[in-house]
Amino acid sequence: MGETRIVFQGDRLWLPSGPVPEVEAELSLRLPEGPLVLQVHPDHPLPAGVEALGLRDAHARMSEGDWQRAGRAYQWLEWTAGHRFCGGCAAALEPGEGHGRRCPACGRSVFPVHSTAIIVLIQRGGGRAREWALARSPHFKPGVYSSVAGFTEPGESLEAAVHREVAEELGLRIHRLRYFGSQPWPFPNGLMVGFRAEYLSGELRPDPVELEDARWFTEGDLPLLPSPMSIARKMIDAALAERNDG
Ligand SMILES: [Zn+2]
Numbered sequence: 001m002g003e004t005r006i007v008f009q010g011d012r013l014w015l016p017s018g019p020v021p022e023v024e025a026e027l028s029l030r031l032p033e034g035p036l037v038l039q040v041h042p043d044h045p046l047p048a049g050v051e052a053l054g055l056r057d058a059h060a061r062m063s064e065g066d067w068q069r070a071g072r073a074y075q076w077l078e079w080t081a082g083h084r085f086c087g088g089c090a091a092a093l094e095p096g097e098g099h100g101r102r103c104p105a106c107g108r109s110v111f112p113v114h115s116t117a118i119i120v121l122i123q124r125g126g127g128r129a130r131e132w133a134l135a136r137s138p139h140f141k142p143g144v145y146s147s148v149a150g151f152t153e154p155g156e157s158l159e160a161a162v163h164r165e166v167a168e169e170l171g172l173r174i175h176r177l178r179y180f181g182s183q184p185w186p187f188p189n190g191l192m193v194g195f196r197a198e199y200l201s202g203e204l205r206p207d208p209v210e211l212e213d214a215r216w217f218t219e220g221d222l223p224l225l226p227s228p229m230s231i232a233r234k235m236i237d238a239a240l241a242e243r244n245d246g
Contacts, residue, residue: 004035006073010042011188012052013070015061021047029080032099037073039081055186059229067229071186078188079112086110114189118161119149121235122174124199124216132239133170133199134223135206135214143224145217146232149192162195170214171205174198180238183231194231196239 007014007023014020025038046052055074059067086093086103093110096102100111122133134145150165152158159177166174180194206214217223219240226232 005038006035006070007038007040008074008077009040009044009046009052011074012054013058013074014046015051015053015058016047017049021050023047027077027081029076031069031073031076035069035073037077039077056227056229059227068184071184074186075114075184075189076112078186079114083110114184114191116152116158116191116193117149117185118152118158118165118193118195119147119232119235120162120166120174120177120195120197121147121180121232121239122166122170122172122197122199123239129218131216131218132236133172133204133214134217134236135169136212136223137210138212140226141224144226145213145215145223146226146230147194147235148211148214149232158193158195162197166197169207169210170202171207172202173200175200180235181231183234185231192231194235196235 005020007020023038023040023044026041027039029037031037053061055067055071058070062070083093083101085091086106086108087110088108089103089106091103091105093101094104096109098111100109102109124131124133135148136145140146148165148169150161150169152161156164162177163174166172174197176198178196180196182194183192184190185192204214204216225236
């Protein structure tokens with residue numbers, strides 16, 4: 001007792017009303033900073049006083065710090081669960097150097113990885129006339145528009161990925177790319193790297209495969225925006241806060 005334990009059942013996080021109950025885990029690991037992370041079987045009965053919520057729903061019920069730590073725990077669990085066998089020779093992996101895992105048969109080592117994605121908020125114009133290109137993916141909640149995002153490809157810089165995604169998804173060219181910030185995104189194992197950029201040229205032409213719609217929005221006619229937990233929303237809020245620029 002006394003140590004911090006984070007329990008997941010599938011992709012749902014246990015939110016106990018008191019201390020985390022003792023439980024038999026299918027998989028356990030320790031985060032570098034100490035907390036023990038446990039994965040229990042999906043059919044395990046939920047102990048009294050424990051709720052199990054997906055990370056998105058859990059956000060409203062936790063401090064930002066606890067939520068980020070839970071997301072981090074989930075990424076480590078996901079990686080460990082998905083790396084039980086060697087990708088080279090299929091032998092069972094063993095604990096290896098640092099936080100990696102090592103194949104006893106062929107010597108290959110693997111280390112935790114995540115998928116890097118870029119997200120970019122594009123602005124056109126200044127002052128009261130400024131507007132932002134926001135797009136709707138079919139899997140967004142009804143009415144929600146957000147900045148465009150996409151995964152980087154092997155061998156591609158973050159900047160090149162931003163220009164490529166904007167060209168592919170919106171048909172636009174941009175310039176004056178500025179780093180905004182980054183956010184681990186545990187759905188399931190992403191790192192979102194946020195940029196802001198200014199419109200350069202082109203007509204908004206949303207990619208029909210990836211997007212339902214894309215439009216320019218001014219401050220006065222904004223659509224529903226993504227959840228406040230997301231870097232997409234933080235970028236839009238930061239842009240809106242720059243009232244005195246123009
Ligand atoms: Zn191997």
